[in-house]
Amino acid sequence: MSIPTTPFGAALDIASGLVSPEGPLQERRLSDLRGLYADEAAFEAAVADGDPLVYTVSAAPVPEEAGEVPFSITTIEPGDVAGELFMTKGHWHTAHEGEIYEGKAGRGGLLLFDGARTRWIDLSDGAVGYIPPGWAHRTVNTGDQPFRFLAVYPGAAGHDYERVLERGMGARVVRTQDGFELQEVAS
Template sequence: MPIFTDLASGLLRGEQVAETRRTVGDLAGYWADETAAQACADELLYTTQTWFPIEDGTEGAVLWGNTTLMPGRVGEERFMTRGHWHVKRDRGELVVTVSGKGLLVLMDEDRNATSEELTPGSTHWIDGRYAHRTVNTGDEPLVFLCAWPADCGHEYDAILSDGFSMKVT
């Protein structure tokens, strides 16, 4: 059964769409200034919608979703997603920016980091060998769409323990 993707807002509608909400407190341990994070722990950080037309982890399948990342700061650090590695490093991801502005932060296994500017209409290929996260650098929500292989797997623990080598302030 198909869903509807509103290309003006980036929002998904239909059955099999799962929604999640993350607060600043949900990313405890990811922030450079944990005291500042505790002070705004209940603040909405980002929401995601993911369409699961097929079971997560299915080889050969592609999943589709969005993220709406709010503007703001935790101490000097801008609001960000927690970031992840793909377990299967040969599985990449596509990101299409709908609205807002930000950065796509990429880090290789040697911890060398670069970033790409996210602006409305910009489309980015993420090589599966790079950890990646997004950062809102603007004053409005950053909204982007993503497509990724259902069997890529997501590794968050290494990011939590080691962080990214690039902080965006």
């Protein structure tokens, strides 16, 4: 699909979490995150009990190709599986490429993992998170409202979800009485 892109302005509808003009829209239900939550019994019970929507990605019509700069808004619903908060699957880029996230609504953050070290960047209140090349990244809704953020990334970045499924992210983000905490796990 090498249709030349032309300049365009886009509207980010913060109330709905949709980009206009719209490109691909992706929905991930809980069952799409199988293998990522610690409590497998609670996970399967929640999947059987309605398989809730966990996150939606509304992308602008920009191809994922070298030279292009795709962007999207992700909405993570509030919720948890036995205390472990709703989150994206998380991925490494297959190419040596970074990415920028900007918080847009709700409360949440960015969990980063380079295979040894874990980092957390809060994206609440419009904060910007920088993801360097070589760091896996996952976002987490730490609040009780939908958490939305803008992502902007190189078109040739590529997505490796399998490596996160195999190795984890070095930590889990878990609800506490006061909010949330990171619980380190062996990778």
